[in-house]
Amino acid sequence: MRLRQALVLVAALNATFLATGCGGAGGSKTGGGAELVVGVYGSLTGNDATFGESTKLGVELALAELVAAKQGKIGGLTVRTVVEDDQGRAEEAATVVQKLINQDRVIAVIGEVASSRSLAAAPICQAAGVPMITPSSTNPKVTEVGSFISRMCFIDPFQGTVMARFAARNLGLKKVAILKDVKSDYSVGLSQYFTEAFKAAGGSIVVEQAYTAGDQDFSAQLTAIKARHPDAIFIPGYYTEVGLIARKARELGLTCPLLGGDGWESDQLLEIGGEALNGAYYSNHFASDNPDPKLQEFLKNFRAKFGKDPDAIGGLAYDAANVLFASLEKLATEDADAFKGLASSMAGTVERKEAEQDLALLIAATKDYPGVTGIITLDANRNASKPAVVLEIKGGKKIFNTSINP
Amino acid sequence: MSEFLQQLVNGVTWGSVYALIALGYTMVYGILRLINFAHGDVYMLGAFMGLYASRWFHAGESPNAFKALAVLVTSMVLCALIGMVIERLAYKPVRKSPRLAALITAIGVSLLLENGGVLLFGASPRFFPQIVEQRNIPLGMGVTLSNQQLIVIVVSLVLMLALRWLVTSTRVGKAMQAVSHNHMAAALMGISVDRIITFTFMIGSALAAAAGVLVALQSPKIEPYMGILPGLKAFVAAVLGGIGNIPGAVVGGLVMGVAEVLVTGYLSPTYRDAIAFVLLIFILLVRPAGIFGKAVAEKV
Numbered sequence: 227m228r229l230r231q232a233l234v235l236v237a238a239l240n241a242t243f244l245a246t247g248c249g250g251a252g253g254s255k256t257g258g259g260a261e262l263v264v265g266v267y268g269s270l271t272g273n274d275a276t277f278g279e280s281t282k283l284g285v286e287l288a289l290a291e292l293v294a295a296k297q298g299k300i301g302g303l304t305v306r307t308v309v310e311d312d313q314g315r316a317e318e319a320a321t322v323v324q325k326l327i328n329q330d331r332v333i334a335v336i337g338e339v340a341s342s343r344s345l346a347a348a349p350i351c352q353a354a355g356v357p358m359i360t361p362s363s364t365n366p367k368v369t370e371v372g373s374f375i376s377r378m379c380f381i382d383p384f385q386g387t388v389m390a391r392f393a394a395r396n397l398g399l400k401k402v403a404i405l406k407d408v409k410s411d412y413s414v415g416l417s418q419y420f421t422e423a424f425k426a427a428g429g430s431i432v433v434e435q436a437y438t439a440g441d442q443d444f445s446a447q448l449t450a451i452k453a454r455h456p457d458a459i460f461i462p463g464y465y466t467e468v469g470l471i472a473r474k475a476r477e478l479g480l481t482c483p484l485l486g487g488d489g490w491e492s493d494q495l496l497e498i499g500g501e502a503l504n505g506a507y508y509s510n511h512f513a514s515d516n517p518d519p520k521l522q523e524f525l526k527n528f529r530a531k532f533g534k535d536p537d538a539i540g541g542l543a544y545d546a547a548n549v550l551f552a553s554l555e556k557l558a559t560e561d562a563d564a565f566k567g568l569a570s571s572m573a574g575t576v577e578r579k580e581a582e583q584d585l586a587l588l589i590a591a592t593k594d595y596p597g598v599t600g601i602i603t604l605d606a607n608r609n610a611s612k613p614a615v616v617l618e619i620k621g622g623k624k625i626f627n628t629s630i631n632p
Numbered sequence: 633m634s635e636f637l638q639q640l641v642n643g644v645t646w647g648s649v650y651a652l653i654a655l656g657y658t659m660v661y662g663i664l665r666l667i668n669f670a671h672g673d674v675y676m677l678g679a680f681m682g683l684y685a686s687r688w689f690h691a692g693e694s695p696n697a698f699k700a701l702a703v704l705v706t707s708m709v710l711c712a713l714i715g716m717v718i719e720r721l722a723y724k725p726v727r728k729s730p731r732l733a734a735l736i737t738a739i740g741v742s743l744l745l746e747n748g749g750v751l752l753f754g755a756s757p758r759f760f761p762q763i764v765e766q767r768n769i770p771l772g773m774g775v776t777l778s779n780q781q782l783i784v785i786v787v788s789l790v791l792m793l794a795l796r797w798l799v800t801s802t803r804v805g806k807a808m809q810a811v812s813h814n815h816m817a818a819a820l821m822g823i824s825v826d827r828i829i830t831f832t833f834m835i836g837s838a839l840a841a842a843a844g845v846l847v848a849l850q851s852p853k854i855e856p857y858m859g860i861l862p863g864l865k866a867f868v869a870a871v872l873g874g875i876g877n878i879p880g881a882v883v884g885g886l887v888m889g890v891a892e893v894l895v896t897g898y899l900s901p902t903y904r905d906a907i908a909f910v911l912l913i914f915i916l917l918v919r920p921a922g923i924f925g926k927a928v929a930e931k932v
Contacts, residue, residue, distance in 0.1 A: 271755035273855075313755065408902060436901050442851045442858070445642035446896035453635035466757060470853055477778040477850070478638070479768055498759055498852070 261570040262303045262554065264547075265310065265326035267337040267347065272314025273439055274464045276492040277339035277539055281361060282309055283532055284543025285336055287524075290531065292551055300551060301558025301565050308332060312343060319343035320350060327354045331573035333582060334359065334589075336546050339539055340464070341365030341412040348375045355579055357586040359550060361542035362511070364488060365415045369608045374586045376608035378546045378597070379511055380632065382412070385487055386419025386462075388614045388630045389509050393458060393485055394427035396616075396628065397507075401432045402485070403456035405447055405471060407463045408436040416462035416487050432456050439467060444474045451480070458482050464489040469498025476502040483507065491538045496622055506619045511538035511599045513615045513626035524598040538599065545597035552595065553588040557581070634774030639897045640890060641771075645781045645850075647889020648788035652843035653866035654873070654881035655795060656836030662812045662876035663832045665731065669738040670718060672863015673745035674711055674837045678844025679854040680753055681707040683760055692761025700763045704787070707845050708838040715837025719830050742863075749856030760852035780850040791842055792882055795835070799878065808832060812876070865892075865908045872915050874922025883923060887911070 266285050268278030289307060292298050298305050308330045310322035319338060326332045327350065334357040338344040344363035351358035352372035360368055360377045364385055369375045393399045402424060407413035421431050432454040435447040448471070451459060459475065461468050461484055468490050475484070486508035496503060514525060514535065524544060528536040536544075558565045566572065567581030595602040600612040611632050618627040653675050660668045685706040686692055691699040722741045726733045767779045799805035810818040811828045819825050847862075848854050869888040873880025888908060895907045915922060 273757060275756040438901065441901070441904075442847065442853065442862075443642075443646060443893075445645075446639060446893040447901060449635060449638045449642060450897045452638070466853060470851060473766075473852075474850075477766055477768065477780065479770075479776045494759075500762070 260303050262300060262305045262568055263330055263332045263570050264305060264307045264550065265323070265330060265332035265335040265337075266307050267310045267312050267319060267322045267326065267335065268339060269314035269343070270309075270311035273466050274314055274340065274492070276465070276494050276537070277362075278311065278314070280492075280537050280540035281337060281339060281543040283528070284361070284536065284540035284545075285309075285547040287528055287531055287540075288544050288547035288551065291527075300554045301562065303569055305551070305554075312338070314340070314343075316342050316346040320346045323347040323350050323358075327351070327356050331570060332356065333568045333578075334550055334585060336361065336543065336550065338363060340410070341368055341415070342410055344368045345371070345411055348372070351375065355582050355586075357550075357582060357589055359546045359589060361546040362488070362539050363412070365411045366607075366609070367411065367415075373590070373608075374582075376586075376589050376592075376604055378542050378549065378599070378602060378610050379488075380612050380614055381609050382416045382487075383419045384611075384632055385509050385614055386416050386421075387423040388616070389460065389485055389487065389507075390420050390423030390427055390429070392507065392509075392616050392628070392630070393460070394424060394429050397458070397483070399457040400429050401455070401457045402429060403432055403451040403454060403459045404434045405444075405451065405459055405461045405463075406434070406436055407439050407467065409438050410463070412464075412487075412489060413462045416489075417460065420460055420462065437463075437467065437471075439464065441467065442470075444471045445478060448475050448478050448480060452478055456482060458485055460485045462487045462489065465492040465495040466498060469495055469500075469503070472499040472502040472506065488538065493535065493537060496619070496624075501622075503619045504621065507616055507627065508619075509614045510617050511612070511614070512541055513617055513624075513629075515626050516615075518598075520596060521598045541597075541599045545595075545599050545602060548597065549589065549592055549595055549602060553585060553592065556588050557584055635897075637773060637775045639893050641775060641777055641781065642897075643890030643893035644886060645784050645889070646893060647886035648785050649843045649847050649885075650862070650866045650869045650888045651882045651885025652788050652791065652839045652846070653862060654869040654885045655792070655878065656840045657867050657870040658873070658875055658878060658881040659808075659832050659836045661870070663808060663829060664723075664727075664734075666723065666734050667738065667867065667875075668723075668833075668836070669735075669863070669867075670722075670741035670745055671836065671840055672859035672861075672866065673742050673749070674715060674718075674859070675840040675844045675847075675862060675866075676749060676854070676856060676859030677714055677745065678707050678711045678837075678841025679760070679848045679858065680749070680758075680844075681710045681841060682845035682848055683758060683854060685710075686761050686763050691763040695763050695765055697764075700783075703763055704842060704845050707841045711841030711844075712834040712838040715833040716830055718837075719833040723833075724826070724829075746856055746860070753856055755856065757853045757855040760848035760854055762852070764849060778850070784846045784850065787842065787846060791839060795839070796878065798835070804828070804831060861905065865905075868908045868912045871922055872911060874925035877922065877924045880922055880924035 268281040270278040312319040312322050339362045341363040344360045348371035352374050358375050362379050364382045366381045404417050406417040484506040490508040564581050567577030572578045590608050592604045602610045613631045615629045616627045617624045656671045685703045689699045691703050769777045807823045807828050869884035870881045873884030891907050896904045
């Protein structure tokens with residue numbers, strides 16, 4: 227008992243030292259010490275700000291439901307979230323995750339959407355032994371970082387294959403052009419998997435052009451694409467650029483359909499692209515017109531709380547938070563002693579380290595969890611294997627077209 | 633062939649935007665020997681003023697030419713006023729100091745405008761409404777020109793010709809030329825040097841604002857940092873044409889736009905930003921005064 231008290235004292239001293247040492251800002255309200263602090267990071271501002279915003283709201287809704295059901299407590303400890311903005315920049319993602327781990331002393335981290343930013347943060351979480359759940363990064367490299375990193379969505383080899391098969395079989399396309407973001411891990415990976423699968427299905431890639439997120443002008447690339455007369459253009463990018471590209475394509479007289487991936491998922495996509503996106507198809511994690519009661523209840527609750535429709539990014543974040551809560555609950559009931567290590571007062575102790583390890587194992591062992599984005603079962607590489615849906619954009623609406631199982 | 637011609641059309645469209653921004657750099661340099669690094673940010677403010685103006689005029693709903701013109705003019709007038717304020721508050725106090733002080737002030741103003749923009753408009757991108765309904769004009773040989781591209785080219789051309797007329801044929805323009813030759817001598821001839829300098833800033837800022845609105849017309853994403861790179865490139869364009877020289881800025885801008893589009897279309901888009909600086913290094917090595925650098929009489 228003596229030893230334990232001494233350890234707690236050392237930990238507390240450590241915490242105050244670190245907090246003051248880093249400028250004392252921190253915002254680590256170590257009130258009571260009986261909290262479970264969960265970190266959330268995302269692009270609340272910047273080029274793809276709806277990604278971060280949706281993630282934040284999804285987690286917020288899950289927490290609100292926990293508060294309503296159990297006064298926000300798991301195993302006697304109150305859950306609190308700390309949200310950080312990485313401004314949509316990979317280097318900033320690394321910084322805010324360092325801050326969450328070292329100053330806020332979080333027990334787990336939820337984020338990011340963009341794979342490049344998840345890849346910047348994952349090695350930090352892995353090295354610190356803090357479990358990280360990415361709700362919606364699809365690049366396979368993210369969970370390959372290590373055993374503490376898991377994800378709630380399918381991965382790009384699957385998504386690329388889905389879109390390639392859809393293009394070849396359902397739409398009967400032969401010649402596709404690709405326009406990808408060369409600086410995004412997501413975009414480069416997805417176009418590679420799409421190319422492989424599309425060629426295997428008997429199609430050909432007639433031209434591959436590139437851009438960089440933040441570009442203003444896409445006329446040169448689209449003119450080069452137009453000269454090859456493709457049946458469709460595959461644009462595995464994020465919604466802001468996709469909207470701009472779609473408009474420019476129509477301006478240059480390109481009338482072929484546009485294809486894309488889950489990076490298109492944002493309510494701003496149609497605002498930016500407008501009519502230019504009519505007849506476009508993209509793969510996604512859910513279709514909001516799916517009658518599944520669990521999904522419909524989530525949509526209803528989200529609308530009631532935030533006054534707008536959630537996108538799939540928000541749904542995945544909601545699932546990520548719930549999977550984390552379920553794993554915490556499990557740890558609290560199965561190994562109450564180990565669970566105590568997660569209390570905020572235990573930051574920096576050996577017990578905390580062991581408890582985080584247990585938590586990571588429990589998250590990785592998630593099986594048949596009924597999420598709003600589908601049944602979540604994590605495989606040996608901590609990736610969820612779920613069906614993908616293909617949405618069609620028609621008359622300013624996203625309409626369910628087909629669902630493809632892994 | 634049709635692809636190449638289409639790329640030229642794309643290049644000339646962007647080039648005219650660079651030319652408009654470059655004119656502001658060149659005019660201010662001609663008159664003050666100051667490189668106004670905040671000029672790219674005035675271009676950004678122009679786009680935002682255009683955004684607010686188009687809300688004010690409801691230009692997004694049932695767009696017509698009259699509303700679009702109102703948006704353009706409002707943005708230009710507001711930015712001219714901003715240019716005046718910047719000159720009076722930031723540059724006038726350091727005009728008698730060494731030139732380095734003014735240059736550093738310019739960088740300071742640039743940072744102030746960018747981060748002030750983040751504070752005011754937010755860091756997330758905003759989207760410009762479609763104030764001109766998009767239509768395509770086929771030019772034959774597989775080349776299409778959108779009416780928005782046409783507007784960019786025509787408005788730029790009109791503004792450039794207006795500027796030329798202003799500088800060469802009006803009293804104010806002649807006073808500007810005089811001031812650019814020698815402040816002291818111009819003052820002795822009864823020209824109010826302060827007023828002429830402020831006027832030059834206002835004209836330059838209005839042109840940058842026009843560039844901002846024209847870019848937003850066809851590439852509707854606007855954000856507070858959007859002025860940095862176009863500003864730098866337009867500066868390179870001004871140097872390319874011979875800084876201080878008005879036709880030089882126009883030619884420099886067009887060369888820059890076409891070079892960028894051709895590099896993106898035929899080489900790799902990753903070289904797009906590099907080509908500007910390759911051109912800069914090349915021109916500094918071969919002809920440091922720029923393409924039209926010798927024509928001193930043209931200096932504003």
